Amino acid sequence: MTTAEQDLVVGTVRDILAAHEPFSLTPERPWDPGLWADLADAGLTGVGLPEEAGGSGGELADAVAVVRTLAAGAAAVPVAEQLLVAGPALLAAALDLPAPEQPLTLATEGAVHAEPVDDGDGPGRWTLTGTATDVPWSGVARHVAVLAAAPAGIEGAVLALVDAEERPSTDARNLAGEPRGSLVLAGASAPGALLRPAQAATIRARFALARAVQLAAALEQVLAWTVQYAGERHQFGRPLARFQAVQMELAEMAGEVTAVSALVDAAVRVLDRGDDVILAAAAAKVRAGAAVEVVARLAHQVHGAIGFTQEHRLHHLTRRCWSWRDEAGSELTWSKVLGVGLLAGGPDDLWPALTRVV
Known part of the structure; x- marks a missing residue:
């Protein structure tokens, strides 16, 4: 899409969001089906996925723009999982993409094993055993792209599409x-494909980058709200933003948000070029996670008690930030990946490796 077309898409997402106010999720209301339906009707649940595969077309940057806008609006729908991870993973594995109006998510955690099926259905079907844990939007998504361990003696993993x-x-x-429940896969038969270890690692990296994209957007919105509040709220006869201590806190928040956005944008460009995204995604996820502690803490400090109430909008994003920080791999997990990757070429290659990450 051109810049003008992308702006139109973002504007459409914002218009749809305006009709769906964020709410506190409960077991009785675990997501926003009305918002999903409106997004699907507008073709936004297929952005970035090729039309010939059933998607709406567009590029990676368009899908990222949709995900960022929805994350900033605390949208309770599995769009990030569908557009940035599960959908592209299925297409890369030459598996059929479910209809974009049917929610799709992925499962990368838990102990799931795959064995090939030899029952006349032809190649490409697998029997899955075990339980997938921490499944995003479990009980909500119609389809789950499950990353399972390959049969004994076979290197790699199996990506299977489960109903x-x-x-x-x-x-x-x-x-x-x-929702982050577990999915029991006792004897489930599903179409799937055998992946090389690098392909499975890329799926995990894309998941981490998807969460980093969401974190960047949420942190940017939290900063904007905090700056606005500090300018409007008066204490001792002047706005909070006129106090030097508050100005320093806002500046610290802005520095954190700027660093996160820069690394996330760089990682998206790496992915868009088709380069190995693992280290770039690791760097983005680590930096985004580290920023959550600073930005969320200072945002609530500036807002005071009002920011902790259920009626205030701030908690919708800060609670998501605290959650997304630990999902798709924590800072510790991806710091280890980053460290191993940077040292793989030996001491003489350390500096060039650092400059190649993004």
Whole structure:
């Protein structure tokens, strides 16, 4: 899409969001089906996925723009998982993409094993055993792209597309209330493809980058709200923003947000070029996670008690930030990946490796 077309898409997402106010998620109301339906009707649940595969077309940058806008609006829908991770992973594995109006998510955690099926259905079907844990939007998504361990003696992993409506799941949620239950896959038969280790690692990296994209957008919005509040709220006869201590806190928040946005944007460009995205995604996820502690803490400090109330909008994003920080791999997990990757070429290659990350 051109810049003008992308701006139109973002404007459309914002218009749809305006009709769906964020709300506190509960077991009775774990997502926003009305918002999903409106997004699907507008073709926004297929952005970035090729038209010939059933998507809406567009480029990676367009899908990222949709995800960022929805993250900033605390949208309770699995668009990031569908557009940035599960959808592209299925296409890369030459598997059929479900209809974009049917929610799609992925499962990369837990102990799931795959064995090839030899029952006359032809190649490409696998039997899955075990339980996938911490599944984003479990109980909500119609389809789940499951990353499973390959049969013994075979290197790599298996990516299988499971119809979640046929599988039992548990009820669990993250701090923001988003569903993160387990999916029981006892003898599930599903189409799948054998992946090389590098392909499986790329899926995990894309998941981490998707969460980093969401974190960057949420942190930017939290900063904007905090700056606005500091300018409007008066204490001792002047706006909070006129106090030097508050100015320093806002500046610290801005520095954190700027650093996160720069690394996330750089990682997206690496992915868009088709280069190995693992180290770039690791750097983006580590930096975004580290920024959450600073930005969320200072935002609530500036807002005071009002920011902790259910009626205030701030908690919708800060609780998501605290949750997303630990999902798709924590800072510790990706710091180890980053460290190993940077040292792989030996001491003489350390500086060139650092400059190649993004």
